[in-house]
Amino acid sequence: MRDDAKAQRKAQIEAAAYDLLAEKGFQNMSMLAVAKAAKASNETLYRWYGDKVGLFQALIETNADRVADRLTDRLTDATDPKSALTDLGPNLLAMLLSDRAVALNQAAASDATGTLGKVLAEQGRGKVFPLIVDLFKRLTDNKVLTGHPVDLATLYVDLLVGDLQIRRATGALGPLTDSVMTDRAQKAEARLMTLAGVS
Template sequence: MSDRTDMRAEAREERERQIAEAAYSLLAEKGFGGVSMLAVAKRAKASNETLYRWYGDKPGLFRALIDRNAARVADQLEQAITEGQGDLVALGCALLEMLLSPQAIALNRAAASDASDSLGIVLAESGRGRVFPLIAALFQQRLGEGTAPATADKSAALWVDLLVGDWQIRCATGAMARPDTAARKARAERAATLIDRLPL
């Protein structure tokens, strides 16, 4: 890859970061229904044409934001599957960090108030739809070759339930403050211990 290509990639990454910041800022102020592509472009000091060229439409923009939020956990899960070793505590911490990040909380709040349900659909497809199959694949690997896929799916779902519980919705509604790193680690340790003890 040439230096010029590297510079273009870095410039695009920086521009995408600015667009993401603008979109999250407007989302917090106006909710999903009040955010327009033009408003995001103005806030990010980008052209409206660039946003439409890169993301297609508003759901496409938010799909890209959700994908960015999920990418690190997905990469970590893919690496754990490839290497054949999944540390549930480390993965649990990473998943909680993603699900309880300020960006994820803003997206969940906006999805809950979006009467069209379009943001909720994008969240389900791009967030859970991308990450959960990887968690299920990891559990398939942990439980052994002869394990039925349905059993691996059930185990993965139970682990996610034990890990996340009602934290996501309570943070989104403001019923609890975002748990700090120590609290998230303790929760991940608890989920890993419990899933290993339960008959599946």
């Protein structure tokens, strides 16, 4: 199978997996159900992903790559780090609180082996967080903020996200509107500037 055809087929399989995850949950879905929904063979799924946990590892990695690519594009397009920070907030929230991200968090929470939780943490911390740290390095280099970039990035993400991910994953909170996410991002940035801004 050609690389582009295989990538398209994987995208169909992974879309079917997300649909079934939303409908049945991680514990109650099967590789066979995913294969049927994607009109693929069960053998193909096992060959490409190994098992159900392997399939969800692939979903997590693909989602982390997508988030990292989008953040890279947005952060490299912005020449001014302060405007990049303003742009980062609502976009990061939209990615972290998307239906797919919520589904992956729910799957990780219901995986008794803990494997998915570890992959989720590794991918988020390994691919996405360093991009945020790079921005905060630019902000400290440009004397917008004072402090260590890793500490500042951690503080900012805490201020921005708080408990929203867990509340979305448990169903205690529905999807946020763009205006709510923008308002939250503005407040997080203002609080960060109060705590660490260069006067």
